[in-house]
Structures are given as C-alpha cells and as structure tokens.
Amino acid sequence: MNIMTETSQEIKIALVGSPNCGKSSLFNSLTGSRQKVANYPGVTVERRSGTYTTKDGHNITLIDLPGIYSLKDRTLDERVSRQVITGVHKSESRPDLLLCIADSTNLRVHLRLVLELKYLGLPVILALNMRDLAERDGITIDPKILSRELGIPVVATVAVRRDSLDALKTELSQAITSLTPARDAVQAPTTRELQKQARRLSEVAIMSEGTQHKVTRQLDKILLHPFFGIIIFFITLFGMFQLVYFWAEAPMGLIEEGFRILQGFIAEILPDNWFRSLLIHGVIAGVGSVLVFLPQILILFTFILILEATGYMARAAFIMDRLMAMVGLNGRAFIPLMSSFACAIPGIMATRTIEHHRDRITTIMIAPLMTCSARIPVYALLIGAVVPNKSIFYGLFGLQGMVLFGLYLVGIVSALIVAAVLKMTLTRGAAQPFLMELPKYQLPVLRHLLINLWERARIFLKRAGTIILYSAIGLWALAQYPKKPLGATEPDIYYSYAGTLGRYLQYIFEPLGFNWEMSIALIPGMAAREVAIGALGTVYALQGNEDQITQGLRTVIQNSWSLPTAFAFLAWYVFAPQCFATLATVRRETNSWGWTAFMTGYLFALAYSAAFVVNKATIALLA
Amino acid sequence: MRYLSDLDKGDKATILGFEAGRCEDIEFARDLEDRLLEIGFEEGLEVQILHEGPISRDPIAVRIGQMTVALRRMEACAVRIT
Numbered sequence: 191m192n193i194m195t196e197t198s199q200e201i202k203i204a205l206v207g208s209p210n211c212g213k214s215s216l217f218n219s220l221t222g223s224r225q226k227v228a229n230y231p232g233v234t235v236e237r238r239s240g241t242y243t244t245k246d247g248h249n250i251t252l253i254d255l256p257g258i259y260s261l262k263d264r265t266l267d268e269r270v271s272r273q274v275i276t277g278v279h280k281s282e283s284r285p286d287l288l289l290c291i292a293d294s295t296n297l298r299v300h301l302r303l304v305l306e307l308k309y310l311g312l313p314v315i316l317a318l319n320m321r322d323l324a325e326r327d328g329i330t331i332d333p334k335i336l337s338r339e340l341g342i343p344v345v346a347t348v349a350v351r352r353d354s355l356d357a358l359k360t361e362l363s364q365a366i367t368s369l370t371p372a373r374d375a376v377q378a379p380t381t382r383e384l385q386k387q388a389r390r391l392s393e394v395a396i397m398s399e400g401t402q403h404k405v406t407r408q409l410d411k412i413l414l415h416p417f418f419g420i421i422i423f424f425i426t427l428f429g430m431f432q433l434v435y436f437w438a439e440a441p442m443g444l445i446e447e448g449f450r451i452l453q454g455f456i457a458e459i460l461p462d463n464w465f466r467s468l469l470i471h472g473v474i475a476g477v478g479s480v481l482v483f484l485p486q487i488l489i490l491f492t493f494i495l496i497l498e499a500t501g502y503m504a505r506a507a508f509i510m511d512r513l514m515a516m517v518g519l520n521g522r523a524f525i526p527l528m529s530s531f532a533c534a535i536p537g538i539m540a541t542r543t544i545e546h547h548r549d550r551i552t553t554i555m556i557a558p559l560m561t562c563s564a565r566i567p568v569y570a571l572l573i574g575a576v577v578p579n580k581s582i583f584y585g586l587f588g589l590q591g592m593v594l595f596g597l598y599l600v601g602i603v604s605a606l607i608v609a610a611v612l613k614m615t616l617t618r619g620a621a622q623p624f625l626m627e628l629p630k631y632q633l634p635v636l637r638h639l640l641i642n643l644w645e646r647a648r649i650f651l652k653r654a655g656t657i658i659l660y661s662a663i664g665l666w667a668l669a670q671y672p673k674k675p676l677g678a679t680e681p682d683i684y685y686s687y688a689g690t691l692g693r694y695l696q697y698i699f700e701p702l703g704f705n706w707e708m709s710i711a712l713i714p715g716m717a718a719r720e721v722a723i724g725a726l727g728t729v730y731a732l733q734g735n736e737d738q739i740t741q742g743l744r745t746v747i748q749n750s751w752s753l754p755t756a757f758a759f760l761a762w763y764v765f766a767p768q769c770f771a772t773l774a775t776v777r778r779e780t781n782s783w784g785w786t787a788f789m790t791g792y793l794f795a796l797a798y799s800a801a802f803v804v805n806k807a808t809i810a811l812l813a
Numbered sequence: 814m815r816y817l818s819d820l821d822k823g824d825k826a827t828i829l830g831f832e833a834g835r836c837e838d839i840e841f842a843r844d845l846e847d848r849l850l851e852i853g854f855e856e857g858l859e860v861q862i863l864h865e866g867p868i869s870r871d872p873i874a875v876r877i878g879q880m881t882v883a884l885r886r887m888e889a890c891a892v893r894i895t
Contacts, residue, residue, distance in 0.1 A: 259851040259852065260847075260851050262847075264844065295879050295880075296853070296878070296879050296880050298853070298878060299851075299852070299853040299878075299880070302851070327879070329879070381847050381850050381851060382850065385850055385855060389855065399879075400879070402876060402879050402880075402881075403879070406881070407863075410863065410864060410874070410881070414863075414864040414874060415864075416865065416866070416867040416870075417867070419867065420867050504883070507883075508864075508866065508872060508874060508883045509866070509867065511866060511871075511872050511883075511885070512866050512867065512868040512869065512871055512872070513868070515885075520885075521872070521883075623845060623848060623884070623885070623888050624872055624883065624884055624885045624888065625848055625849070625852060625882070625883070625884045625885075625888055626852075626882070626883050626884075627852060627853075627880055627881070627882050627883075628874055628880075628881040628882065628883050
C-alpha cells in the first residue's frame with residue numbers, strides 16, 4: 191500500500207509522552223492556533239487536535255494524546271491512548287505514525303514508554319525534547335546512537351525554537367514518504383523488563399549525566415520550605431484574587447461605557463417601538479452586563495495558566511497534600527480543584543488523573559464549591575453594589591477584594607467539610623497513593639499562553655453570543671408580554687409572564703429575602719451562572735427604570751436591594767446548584783444519575799440554608 | 814532493614830528493592846511497585862530526601878537521578894534502602 195499515491199490524503203500523527211515531557215508545548219508550536227479541543231465521546235478525556243501542512247503539501251492532522259507513564263489499563267487516559275494507538279477506538283481512526291516525546295533531562299524514565307510503544311505496531315519517531323535544558327544541566331545525549339539502538343528516527347528538539355521545529359518537521363516529512371503499513375500490536379514485556387532495557391539504552395546513549403536543574407533546586411528550597419513555602423503559597427492565592435479585581439477595573443469601565451454609548455446611539459436613531467426595546471433592554475442590557483466580566487475571567491485564567499506552565503501547580507499539590515489527607519483526599523485532587531476556580535467543567539474533567547474511583551467521586555462532588563469564574567460576575571456586581579470601595583490595613587488591601595477572597599474561602603472550607611463527611615459515609619475507603627513528579631520550573635511561553643487564553647475567551651464569547659443572547663431575548667419577550675391592564679398601578683413587567691412566574695417562585699424564595707426580580711433571574715441562571723446577571727439587567731431595564739440605562743445595574747441594586755437580601759444572594763451563589771453544563775459533565779464523568787442527583791440536591795439544600803441563615807442573621811445584626 | 818520512609822531531610826541512600834506488601838492496606842499495595850518503577854524508582858539508584866511537607870514532615874520530595882518525585886511516607890515505606 192502506497193499512501194503517497196493520493197496527495198490529498200490526510201496523514202494522522204499521534205503525540206505520545208509522559209506527563210511533564212513538554213508535549214503540549216511542542217504541540218502548540220507545531221500547530222499554532224490551528225487547533226481545537228473536544229472530548230472523546232462517552233468519556234471526558236480531552237481530545238486536542240490540530241493541523242499543519244508540510245512543505246511538499248501533505249495535510250497533517252496531529253492529535254495530542256493525554257500524558258501517560260505507561261499503556262496499562264489503569265486510568266481512563268491510559269485506556270483511551272491504548273485504544274487509539276492500537277486502532278480499536280470507536281471514534282478515532284488509527285494514526286499513521288506516533289511521535290513520542292521524551293524529556294532529555296530525564297531520559298532513563300521516559301525511554302521505557304518509548305520501548306513500550308514499539309510493541310504497538312505503528313512506526314515511531316522519538317523527539318528528545320528540552321534539549322536546551324539538558325545542555326544547560328550538562329547532559330549530553332547522542333541521538334545517533336539512540337536512533338541506531340532503538341531502530342527509529344530520533345530528533346533533538348526545543349519546543350519553542352523554530353530551527354529545531356524545522357528539523358523535526360523535516361524528519362516527519364521523510365517518515366511520511368516511507369510509511370509502512372500498521373501492524374497488529376503485540377504483548378509488551380513487563381514494566382521491570384522494559385525498565386532494564388531502558389536503563390541499558392540510556393547508559394549507552396547518555397554521554398554525560400550532568401547535574402540536577404540548578405534553578406529548580408534553588409527555587410524549591412524556598413517554595414517548598416516548611417514555613418516560607420506556605421506563606422508564599424497563600425500570598426500567591428491571595429494576591430491573585432486581589433489582582434483579578436484591581437487590574438480588571440479599567441477595562442471593565444471601558445466596556446460598560448461602550449455599551450452605554452451604544453444604547454444611547456440606538457435610542458437616537460431608532461423610533462420608539464418593540465424592536466428598539468428588544469435591542470436596548472433585551473440584547474444589550476442582557477449580553478452587555480455579562481460581557482463586562484471578560485477582563486476578570488481572562489486575568490484569572492492567565493494566573494492559572496501561568497501556575498501550570500511554570501510547574502508551581504505541582505508544588506501547590508505538595509504543600510496541600512497533608513491538608514487534603516485530613517479530609518481523606520490526596521494532594522493530587524488539589525489540581526482539579528484549583529482548575530475549578532476557572533470553571534468546574536475542566537476541573538471535573540481533570541479528576542481523571544485520580545485513579546481511584548471513590549476519591550474521584552469525592553473530588554467531583556466538591557469541585558463546584560470552588561468558586562468558578564462564572565460566579566465572578568455575580569460576586570463582582572453585588573460586592574460593587576453593597577461593599578464600600580475603601581482600603582483597609584493602611585491602604586494595603588481593598589475591602590472589596592477582601593470580601594471576594596472571603597467568599598472564595600467560604601467555598602473552600604465548605605468543600606473540605608463536605609469531602610470529610612463524604613469520606614466518612616458514602617465514599618469511605620483506603621487512602622490512595624500521592625506519588626507525583628515535581629517538574630522543573632520553566633518560564634511560561636507567551637505565545638502558548640495567548641493561544642490558551644484566546645481559546646478561553648472564545649468559549650466565553652461564544653456563550654455570550656448563543657446561550658446568553660437567547661435567554662436575554664427569551665426573557666425580554668416573557669417580560670414584555672402580556673401588556674399591563676388598564677388602570678394598573680405596578681410597572682409593566684409585574685403583569686407579564688415573567689412577573690407572574692417570579693411571583694410564584696417568590697413562595698419558595700421569599701424566606702431568603704429574595705424579591706421577585708431575583709427569583710426570575712435564578713431560572714436562566716441555571717443555564718449558566720453569569721446569565722443571572724444578564725437576566726437582572728433585562729428585568730430591571732424593562733421595569734422602565736431609567737437608572738438602568740444611565741447608571742447601570744450596580745446603582746439599581748444599590749438603591750433597591752436591602753443589605754440582608756444582597757448578602758443572602760451572595761450566600762446563595764457560594765453554593766448555588768450547578769449550571770446545566772456542569773451537571774451534564776458530572777453525569778458523563780460519574781456515569782451515574784444517582785451522583786448527579788445527589789450533587790444537585792445537596793448543593794440546593796446548602797445554598798438554601800446558607801442564604802436563609804445569612805439573611806436572618808443580617809437582619810438581626812442591623813436591627 | 815531500612816526503608817525510604819525512615820530517612821530525614823538531606824539523607825542519601827541507595828535503593829535495594831521494593832516491598833509493597835509492607836503496606837497494611839492490600840488495595841493500596843496493589844500496583845504500588847509498578848507505579849514506583851514507572852515514575853523512576855529503580856534498584857541501584859541513589860535517592861536523597863530534598864524536602865519535607867509542612868505538617869508531620871509529610872509528604873516528602875526525593876531526588877532520583879535528574880528528577881524530583883513527591884510521595885508520602887506511607888508509600889516510601891515500600892522502598893527498601895541501604
């Protein structure tokens with residue numbers, strides 16, 4: 191079979207490698223922004239794919255398989271990787287070629303995976319990544335000897351350097367022109383046997399052993415220090431949340447101003463009819479009040495991406511392990527929980543690195559208590575409205591940032607308590623190994639950071655353009671019709687469908703101090719949390735409250751919500767039952783309606799009780 | 814008999830073998846040897862304790878070859894050393 195006869199044929203290359211080998215970085219460099227992230231159907235193993243075209247016109251599809259240490263069936267990642275490589279995966283056709291990436295500074299360990307891959311029947315090319323770091327540490331490897339011994343092409347690479355990428359691409363192009371058809375996989379020897387071979391190989395190919403990465407050694411002395419390490423860890427987290435507020439202020443003001451000008455402009459040029467109302471009160475009030483939070487979300491993601499790219503995230507897991515152990519989890523669970531600060535969905539997906547089912551369930555159950563970025567709009571709006579913008583501690587911290595940090599803290603503490611309770615009851619069982627590599631510290635690559643940030647911004651904007659836009663329009667319609675009867679005294683919206691629905695929901699939410707406007711907003715808030723703000727924007731705009739147009743939602747809330755009501759709404763959102771997307775992810779991840787229902791139920795109960803208690807307590811304090 | 818879990822910060826030793834059976838929990842011990850091997854523990858290699866966790870000096874970070882691996886003392890008790 192000669193694949194070359196059809197030039198239009200796509201060549202599929204799978205990237206395989208252990209965690210921390212720089213695989214994602216290499217993938218980003220090869221594909222640039224021509225990549226997309228999706229999931230393998232049925233399981234939530236992330237499928238990253240991208241394309242590039244070779245000089246001689248081949249279209250290459252790259253798929254980035256998850257980072258794995260071996261190809262046993264222990265974790266979902268290992269299973270999916272094995273299925274794809276051996277060609278038995280249901281939705282992914284077998285790749286034509288494997289590009290195995292190994293960390294040059296840690297070759298002995300990574301070679302074992304290369305040896306294991308050779309038994310799977312596909313042609314393999316080995317990229318010795320992080321050549322620059324190896325050189326700096328005095329490690330010398332001879333790719334020629336390695337290539338001869340392994341019987342496969344070997345290229346030394348630095349993921350972010352053009353010249354080394356060109357060498358890799360040339361090697362890949364050559365391999366493509368002489369592709370051999372895939373064979374069936376054969377049984378690989380035991381881990382111990384592979385280890386022995388890997389060790390012999392590395393003894394032959396490594397010319398000089400070098401020393402351990404000096405910067406990493408020095409930095410770890412401080413960052414993993416039993417005292418200073420913890421202080422630095424908390425300062426990092428605290429500073430992160432302060433800056434999310436501080437840096438976002440100016441761009442948010444600009445966006446708000448922009449929408450106000452747009453509303454004013456539309457009011458000028460269009461006659462006063464239903465269409466003008468739809469644009470101003472439905473679309474712009476709804477979508478605009480959510481888009482305002484784009485800067486904060488991007489700043490938070492920037493921090494999380496940097497923590498991951500530098501290697502600090504693994505140190506955070508080390509520092510937190512003992513604390514997590516107290517509630518029956520291990521430090522590894524800290525990483526998915528940390529990602530849940532951005533969004534519970536990637537967080538819940540990241541739990542797949544937790545091999546043990548019970549631990550995984552526990553982590554999934556508490557992930558939504560980590561304050562996700564979709565809650566930032568809600569928090570930011572309410573804090574901005576009811577907490578005075580002043581400095582405390584001699585001007586060091588903003589009070590608003592402190593309150594925000596406090597809300598995050600309440601989420602974290604509740605998560606730990608829920609985990610402890612679960613581990614004592616529903617998910618009781620033995621502890622699980624912690625065992626993880628602490629990767630070398632690395633400077634994040636700006637280009638990769640931007641690619642990832644753009645991906646997050648795109649997802650957020652897409653939601654604003656679809657789900658948030660539709661619910662804003664839907665809510666506008668519900669809130670517009672039917673029109674108020676003759677001689678009515680309340681505002682129009684009170685007599686509309688939305689007003690009626692809100693008044694019914696009022697029976698449930700009244701004990702929490704919620705007004706009917708808030709009760710309405712909670713429904714679309716289930717679709718996505720930040721939509722609740724858009725909904726409030728629409729509802730208040732339609733009340734004929736001209737403040738909304740001239741001064742924004744914040745002022746309206748300042749004037750019309752009592753303090754106990756605002757605090758209860760904040761408390762509600764600390765625990766707020768999940769958005770539908772998260773619940774769908776939980777269903778898919780746990781493969782159980784039972785756990786999904788359990789999560790929904792317990793979060794609703796917590797949210798309701800917390801809002802009730804906060805409301806009553808604030809009333810008592812103010813009396 | 815000495816095990817990795819007995820060492821203090823700064824101590825060095827050479828790995829002699831693995832005894833996953835020393836863990837009380839059978840479920841926990843299963844795969845532990847394979848996992849230790851996969852992440853880079855191997856007979857004959859030198860290990861050194863680089864860092865200890867803030868509470869009860871647990872977990873520990875050990876240097877094996879060029880890399881640093883974090884593990885709990887509970888897992889380290891399966892690694893027999895000189």
